[in-house]
Amino acid sequence: MRSDRQYALITKWLLISFFAVIVLFPLLRMLFKIAESETNIVKIMSSVNFHNALMNSLTISLTATLISVALASLLSWCVLRSHIRFKVLLTILFTLPMLIPSFSHGIGLIILFGKNGVISNVITDLLQIDVSIYGFWGIVIGSVMYSFPVAFLMVSDILRYEDSSPYEAAGVLGVPKIRQLTGISLPYLRKPMIIVAFAVFTMIITDYGVPMFVGDTHSLTLPVMMYQEVIGQGDLGKGSVIALVLLMPAVMAFVIDLLNKDRGNLSFVIKPFETAKNTLRDLFSYTFCGAVALLVLLPIGAFIVLTFLRHYPYDMAFTLENIAKTFDKGAGIYLKNSVMISLFVGGVGVVVASVTSYFTARMRGVTSKILHLISITTLAIPGLVLGLSYAIFFSPTFLYHTIAILIMVNLAHFIASPYLMMYNTFNKLNENLEDVGATLGISRIRIFLNVLLPQAKGTIAEMFMYLFVNSMMTISAVTFLYTSETKPISIMITSFEKDMNWEGAAFVSLMILAVNIVMKIGIALVKRRLLGSEKCV
Amino acid sequence: MDEARCEAKCHGKLAVENLRVEFGDNTILQDVSFAVEDKEFLSILGPSGCGKTTILRVLLGLLKPTQGKIYKDGINITAFPPAKRKMGIVFQNYALFENMTVLNNVQYALKFDQEKKKDAYKIAVDLIHRVGLKEHMHKRPYKLSGGQQQRVAIARTLATSPDVILLDEPMSALDAEMRLSLRSEIKGLQKEFGSTMIYITHDQEEALAMSDRIMVLEKGVIQQIGTPMEIIDKPANTYVKSFVQENMRLKIDSLAQFFNKL
Ligand SMILES: Nc1ncnc2c1ncn2[C@@H]1O[C@H](COP(=O)(O)OP(=O)(O)O)[C@@H](O)[C@H]1O
Ligand SMILES: [Mg+2]
Secondary structure, three states, rough: OHHHHHHHHHHHHHHHHHHHHHHHHHHHHHHHHHHOOOOOHHHHHOOHHHHHHHHHOOOOOHEEEEEEEEHHHHHHHHHOOOOOOHHHHHHHHHHHHOOOOOOHHHHHHHHHOOOHHHHHHHHHHHHOOOOOOOOOHHHHHHHHHHHHHHHHHHHHHHHHOOHHHHHHHHHHHOOOHHHHHHHHHHHHHHHHHHHHHHHHHHHOOOOOOHHHHHHOOOOHHHHHHHHHHHHHHHOOOHHHHHHHHOOHHHHHHHHHHHHOOOOOOOOOOOOOOOOOOOOOHHHHHHHHHHHHHHHHHHHHHHHHHHHHEEEEEOEEEEEHHHHHHHHHHOOOHHHHHHHHHHHHHHHHHHHHHHHHHHHHHHEEEEEEEHHHHHHHHHHHHHHHHHHHHHHHOOOOOOOOOOHHHHHHHHHHHOHHHHHHHHHHHHHHHOEEEOHHHHOOOOOHHHHHHHHHHHHHHHHHHHHHHHHHHHHHHOOOOOOOOOOOOOOOOOHHHHHHHHOHHHHHHHHHHHHHHHHHHHHHHHHHHHHHHHHHOOOOO | HHHHHHHHOOOEEEEEEEEEEOOOOOEEEEEEEEEEEEOOOEEOOOOOOOOOHHHHHHHHHHHHOOOEEEEEEEOOOOOOOOHHOOOEOOOOOOOOOOOOOOOHHHHHHHOOOOOOOHHHHHHHHHHHHHOOOHHHHHOHHHOOOOHHHHHHHHHHHOOOOOOOEEOOOOOOOOHHHHHHHHHHHHHHHHHHHEEEEEEOOOOOOHHHOOOOOOOOEEOOOOEEOOHHHHHOOOOOOHHHHHHHHHHHHHHHHHHHHHHHHO
16 A cells, blocks of 8 residues: 555645645745834834733623623523523524624624614613713624624533533432532533633634724724734734734644643543423523524614615615615625635635545644644634735735635635534544555545545535635635725625715625525535435534 | 474464564564464454554554564565455454445445456345345445444455454444354354454453464463463463453353352
């Protein structure tokens, strides 16, 4: 099987080079930029503006992370540890915000609670008080809105795989509930919950959609400052310095992953929870889940109202004028751009993630470790930072103004999650398949194509969907890179915000949501057809 | 030593000579030499972690030994790739191709064999009949019982007509009752196909009941090779004695308990 080994080595180095070009080189180039542009790091970092932005970022992100994780934990507990109905529907509703850009959440808040907002008008009329969403709490609320679905999915996963037997034993022994919480739940949940909090924190502190829309001068955050430096002042050096700071979570994740030796899949027998009958708890769960679902639907409802009503609340006539206007501004072309980019990112990403995880999950060796480390690290690199590094690294190349660079930046931005999905799937498949193949004279490549991939069909569908949906709605990664011809639809939201064209922004948000929902349903149908009642990973 | 080497080389279906395997500073196998006769059923018996699977991986060519040689039919195959060794493997968890039917599991490898490609279907169907899975030919593995899955794994191996079949603790995933009935089934298949088998187990009783000869392994060193009678009657050292007797006593104890209950 020497040729097998040679192919493997060549492919591994190709992949390492690929990751080097789409992640490592741009980031390194950005670091050099700081050095060559004689940007004074110390001066920038010790400036009052920077200091304020850093403090704003930290306080806002910490507050929003706490609320988001707490909310998500309570929600998952309600869904998983109660007897309420409509659990699937609720889960779908709670994850709906993951299908629109963080910018849309900002827009949603403005439409609802901004000056002349749908709800602030009502409140002002009724209570005669002014409501203002702008500032610290507005950013916190917006950040919670788009980050809690991610936290919800992660916490649900943790709770779903929690073993019930220690609780049963404690119950038999008469250990009080509060001691069960501190003695069993906390030790078990501590580590995974820290991971969740870290992920959510990284997501919030690197986002600039919400703070750009609902922030004011007193609540300037680092990503917004970075955006203003680059787009407003054209100061790439200063932008890079801020980018460096925003990279810290990624560096931390990298170091933690290096130190974390036991990466093996823990798979022991888990006794699922049997939920006891408790009417009070179920009643609470209904109320709480219902309230959150309503809050989630509120912005989407507002988008619909703004898009289809002539002039809320004064002229409630139905109109398609907003839609026509948006299409006049090129929405059709940009939508096509976005769909094309997303399809490419999905297709290429599935191939790259599958092949990479094959090497890291099913072959040993130093190159496999390197690959794993690179792929994991991209998880925490903010889109804005990646975008800036691309603008610096690729501007002298022919790629710069093409649609290819948008595909590349999205790949680099989103590849980590699908990679991990496939990594887990490949780890679950029987470890001896390649060995059996070797004794039967079947090459590794054939085992990969004919045995492993067919068993990972479900994961492939999931990966594709993840890549598509996220490429469809990203703004941060592409914001420095598009041209008037390659412009993705999501960017229209930022332009509309500048013109205060809320109707247009609402309609574009709806379009992105609709495309993503269609994709989600499509993938669900494909998965059902592919898998049927089959046993699959 | 020299005598043993000559014997190993000149006789037997398979001969292993002075095998040594190291992982870093750990010596996993040391001075392992033995021979297997044609159509023999040899068990490798030892506690978990003693190096049984490592021997098997070296025999199959999946792992390069630090030192030592392997002969098959008098030919040095130490440098041969796995596919050229004509040795089959049945893993503990069977490692079946879950996405394929029983038929495709068995005939898959034949499709890449220039000579057998034409007859792949016939060979596979014939094998499936002979291992008694006729009705299950078009089912996928997850629909079969553990014992049936094991037979698929054996048929899949037999399809490439190996000279030696290795089985790595094939019973450990099954319940006690199933294990008993499968003992005679495996022996039956060995007789029917006239195969040479190397059977890995940590269950003394299983080894004693099934084997022509048993090789007792401890911490990577061979303690004794002999027929079941020899192992019981003339244990080579205190380790073999205690290992076998301990087990027999347990068995007798549980039998006694069983009869007491009656
Ligand atoms: N790839 C490897 N690297 C390092 N140590 C290994 C490797 N494979 C097996 N070992 C070690 O070799 C010893 C023997 O393993 P193995 O042959 O699987 O034992 P058995 O099959 O008898 O249970 C064990 O201590 C195991 O930890
Ligand atoms: Mg073993």
